[in-house]
Amino acid sequence: MKRIEPILALALAGAIIAAAVAAPWLRFVLTIALAKGIAVMGILLLLRAGQVSFGHALYIAFGAYTVAFLAPRVGDAVVLLPLAALGAGALGLLIGLFVTRYRQIFFGMLNLAMSMVFYSLLEKLYHFTKGSDGIRVEIMPVAGQALDRIAYEWTIFGIALGLAFALGLLLRLYLASPMGEALAGIKTRETRLEFMGVPARGVLLSAYVLSAMVGGLGGALIALTSRHVTPLLAYWTSSGELVFIAILGGAGGVLGPFLGATAYELIRVYAAASFADAWQMILGASLLLVILFAPGGVWGMAARAVGGRGR
Amino acid sequence: MSEALLRATGLRLAFGGVRAADGIDLDVMKGEFLAIIGPNGAGKTTFINMTTGYLKPNAGEIAYEGRRITGLSPRAIVKLGIARSFQLPQLFLEHTVEQNVALAVAARMGIWSPLAPLLRPSHRDEARDILARFGLTAIADSRADALNEGARKLADIAMAVALKPRLLLMDEPTSGVAASEKMTIVETLVNVLRDAKVTAVFVEHDMDVVERFADRVAVWSQGRIAALGPPAEVLADPAVQREVIGIERHPTKEAPHA
Ligand SMILES: Nc1ncnc2c1ncn2[C@@H]1O[C@H](COP(=O)(O)OP(=O)(O)OP(=O)(O)O)[C@@H](O)[C@H]1O
Ligand SMILES: [Mg+2]
Numbered sequence: 001m002k003r004i005e006p007i008l009a010l011a012l013a014g015a016i017i018a019a020a021v022a023a024p025w026l027r028f029v030l031t032i033a034l035a036k037g038i039a040v041m042g043i044l045l046l047l048r049a050g051q052v053s054f055g056h057a058l059y060i061a062f063g064a065y066t067v068a069f070l071a072p073r074v075g076d077a078v079v080l081l082p083l084a085a086l087g088a089g090a091l092g093l094l095i096g097l098f099v100t101r102y103r104q105i106f107f108g109m110l111n112l113a114m115s116m117v118f119y120s121l122l123e124k125l126y127h128f129t130k131g132s133d134g135i136r137v138e139i140m141p142v143a144g145q146a147l148d149r150i151a152y153e154w155t156i157f158g159i160a161l162g163l164a165f166a167l168g169l170l171l172r173l174y175l176a177s178p179m180g181e182a183l184a185g186i187k188t189r190e191t192r193l194e195f196m197g198v199p200a201r202g203v204l205l206s207a208y209v210l211s212a213m214v215g216g217l218g219g220a221l222i223a224l225t226s227r228h229v230t231p232l233l234a235y236w237t238s239s240g241e242l243v244f245i246a247i248l249g250g251a252g253g254v255l256g257p258f259l260g261a262t263a264y265e266l267i268r269v270y271a272a273a274s275f276a277d278a279w280q281m282i283l284g285a286s287l288l289l290v291i292l293f294a295p296g297g298v299w300g301m302a303a304r305a306v307g308g309r310g311r
Numbered sequence: 312m313s314e315a316l317l318r319a320t321g322l323r324l325a326f327g328g329v330r331a332a333d334g335i336d337l338d339v340m341k342g343e344f345l346a347i348i349g350p351n352g353a354g355k356t357t358f359i360n361m362t363t364g365y366l367k368p369n370a371g372e373i374a375y376e377g378r379r380i381t382g383l384s385p386r387a388i389v390k391l392g393i394a395r396s397f398q399l400p401q402l403f404l405e406h407t408v409e410q411n412v413a414l415a416v417a418a419r420m421g422i423w424s425p426l427a428p429l430l431r432p433s434h435r436d437e438a439r440d441i442l443a444r445f446g447l448t449a450i451a452d453s454r455a456d457a458l459n460e461g462a463r464k465l466a467d468i469a470m471a472v473a474l475k476p477r478l479l480l481m482d483e484p485t486s487g488v489a490a491s492e493k494m495t496i497v498e499t500l501v502n503v504l505r506d507a508k509v510t511a512v513f514v515e516h517d518m519d520v521v522e523r524f525a526d527r528v529a530v531w532s533q534g535r536i537a538a539l540g541p542p543a544e545v546l547a548d549p550a551v552q553r554e555v556i557g558i559e560r561h562p563t564k565e566a567p568h569a
Contacts, residue, residue, distance in 0.1 A: 173426045178417035181429045185403040192401040196418035197389040
């Protein structure tokens with residue numbers, strides 16, 4: 001399975017590009033899907049340790065607002081993206097030092113609490129954040145090139161796709177490395193790690209910081225794409241959405257988040273267009289079906305279809 | 312065998328009213344195999360837990376290579392060269408046996424490499440070598456949660472050995488191992504440890520194993536050491552037989568007047 005993963009990734013990328021070319025409005029949806037997929041890789045990382053964060057939209061929002069705040073000063077997407085990732089990573093380190101002391105439901109809920117604090121700051125500090133109105137992000141140059149709207153959107157799409165590939169590859173290496181495998185060890189035998197001389201909390205904290213960084217990056221891409229940031233990005237439903245996508249896509253492989261995010265965004269768009277009042281029901285039903293009949297998620301289904309195991 | 316590798320003095324630890332350690336004085340000599348025997352609840356595991364930093368004694372000191380280790384964390388203690396295995400094997404259940412051992416190898420070599428695979432050639436070779444010495448090659452690719460009790464016990468010890476300790480504490484290494492395989496397995500284990508010049512302390516309920524493989528045996532009873540010496544002597548002591556061995560070994564076998 002591991003060997004055909006890159007081939008599947010190329011196939012998925014090809015399909016995404018074809019869809020974006022065929023239907024320009026899909027380009028927007030798919031860029032958002034790629035951005036969310038990147039953020040959901042962070043959820044996947046923590047799931048490896050058996051931990052579920054119900055507050056990771058915090059890092060998405062942080063990355064998005066980093067772009068919104070700095071765009072007037074640092075008007076270049078290529079500079080803003082790493083800044084958003086680093087900023088989110090620093091925030092992740094700060095919060096991670098605290099939340100990685102906890103496990104399971106406490107870990108999940110503390111993350112939720114953090115994101116709610118951030119959400120209300122975004123709402124309340126109207127002077128800085130324009131409250132629930134949010135902040136607009138203007139089209140900006142990319143790597144010094146001033147672009148028209150279409151070229152800009154294509155460029156951000158391309159960056160999202162490139163980052164998805166590069167980060168997916170890095171995550172894949174990370175998960176198979178001693179740090180990644182020790183992370184999985186936290187799920188089943190955390191104390192044994194300590195008796196081997198491995199600081200389990202340090203292992204989890206590293207993963208947490210990485211998850212915050214990809215969250216920030218995903219958020220920055222979302223801001224560059226939707227060009228409007230609001231506190232809703234940090235709202236708990238957005239965090240739930242990330243976990244939703246992770247489960248939908250399947251936690252078995254690096255492709256899971258992207259399969260999940262693409263499926264999620266497409267279901268959402270089509271369901272909202274066809275059954276305006278029922279799209280949440282349709283999303284809920286899809287997740288229910290996945291959990292009941294394909295616990296490995298879309299990735300697990302794909303893996304089975306190709307005849308290997310999801311892992 | 313004249314130098315003490317580990318020295319425990321006056322260890323005391325109580326859980327509520329239960330005195331799990333009630334004044335333990337013990338020297339573990341460099342290179343020896345020291346067996347710990349004693350009835351359930353005597354405090355054998357508690358001694359291992361204190362030595363490895365999992366429990367902190369209420370009073371007393373533990374010194375390793377002349378250095379005080381009381382109160383250090385399990386992580387700090389293992390770095391000094393003390394490893395342990397567990398009464399209930401502590402394996403990473405979603406990993407294969409080979410990955411479990413390779414993780415221990417990586418833990419020793421430095422875990423902080425985020426991009427090179429865990430099963431890189433050096434780690435994999437070492438893990439396979441250890442598994443081969445334990446006779447576990449056949450189950451190297453089995454997931455840890457699919458093993459029988461005996462195999463889990465051995466894999467658990469293999470992980471501890473992969474840390475290359477100078478002192479290894481094993482909590483009932485042969486419990487759960489089928490009686491027919493027990494002696495062969497212990498023999499293998501002892502050879503591995505002798506080759507690696509590891510000093511070993513092991514809690515053991517099988518007196519035949521103790522007699523055959525221990526240099527000395529310490530008899531635990533209600534948080535105290537009731538007797539200590541060569542197995543032939545200690546196991547022949549009528550008081551020891553009455554209090555400890557009587558319940559574990561067929562009494563008529565040893566009793567001279569039976
Ligand atoms: N963490 C703990 N909390 C409370 N009581 C404990 C704890 N650890 C051990 N005890 C108690 O201390 C006593 C000694 O336990 P210990 O596990 O050391 O015995 P043992 O000699 O290893 O017994 P066994 O042969 O059953 O493994 C027992 O009464 C046990 O219930
Ligand atoms: Mg015990």
